[in-house]
Amino acid sequence: HKTGLKELEVIKRLNDADPDDKFHCLRLFRHFFHKRHLCMVMEPLSMNLREVLKKYGKNSGIHIKAVRSYTQQMLLALKLLKKTGILHADIKPDNILVNDSKLMxxxxxxxxxxxxxxxxxTPYLVSRFYRAPEIILGVPYDFGIDMWSTACTVYELSTGKIMFSGKSNNEMLKYVMDLKGKLPNKIIKKGLFKDQHFDSNCNFLYHELDRVTERVCNANANIIHKFCFIKLRTRR
Incomplete structure (x- = not known):
């Protein structure tokens, strides 16, 4: 109930700041309570971008002209969010709806x-595949987290593939740094959760899930274990 009222307040703020409906945030028609449950009546848009991808761009992405149009519209939504001081904190294809013509x-x-x-x-804000590194590290964040999520979404629309598909926050950082290089030490040192991912010298500690035991283990230790095991077997 409390979460619903907060969402209602956010939507009202966004709608009030965009009376001409030019900035691509969902419109609220009205709200009411039924048996003490909050009900919100929104504009009817039934298909989301995840469904668009599955139908029109599975494993390959959708047409570049559609990607460009969708990107422009998402950036307008980000502009309105920043203007109103709102962080969406869960931008992903599932949370972006399209109209029947798929143009808007x-x-x-x-x-x-x-x-x-x-x-x-908190290290678990935003759905994991679209979660910015500063959230994972516990660094103070701003509107940039929504831009990160939007960029990951645009990549997915273009290619049909998830940009960073880590199974944990630690693996997410690994994939990000594999692509963009190591995070600056000054950023790492600011993180409340840095010790979960880096040692005292800011060296990355990669952890992986053992498929047999389902326990998290340090990758370096796991490699050494496998090396010793193979060596012992070959000696027999």
Whole structure:
């Protein structure tokens, strides 16, 4: 109930700031309570970008002209979010709806949204594949986390593939650094959760899930273990 009221407040703020409906955030028609449950009536948009990808661009992405149009519209939504001081904090293809013609999109699901002054340091904000490194590290964050999620979404629309598909926060950092290089030490040192991913010299500690034991283990230790095991077997 409390979460629903917060989402209602966010949507109202966004709609009030965009009376002409030019910035691609979902419109609220009205709300009411039924048996003490909050009900919100939104504009009817039934298909999301995840479904568009599955139908029109599975494993290959959708047409570049569609990607460009969708990107422009998403950036307008980000502009409105920044203007109103709102962090969406869960941008992904599932939370972007399209109309019947597939030409127009709207950002939806503001259940995780908050005002920029209320942001909380937590390593599990935003769906994992679209989670910015600063969230994982526990560094103070801003509107950039929504831009990161949007960029990951654009990549997915273009290629049909998830950009960073880590199974944990640690693996997410690995994939990001494999592509972009190591994070700056000054950023790492600011992180509340840095010790989960880096040693005292800011060297990355990669952990992986053992498929047999289902326990998290240090990758370096695991490699040494496998090396010793293979060596013993070959000596017999």
């Amino acid at each position: 999109l709207k950002l939806c699901d503001f259940g995780a949204a908050s005002h920029i002054t209320e942001n909380e340091i």
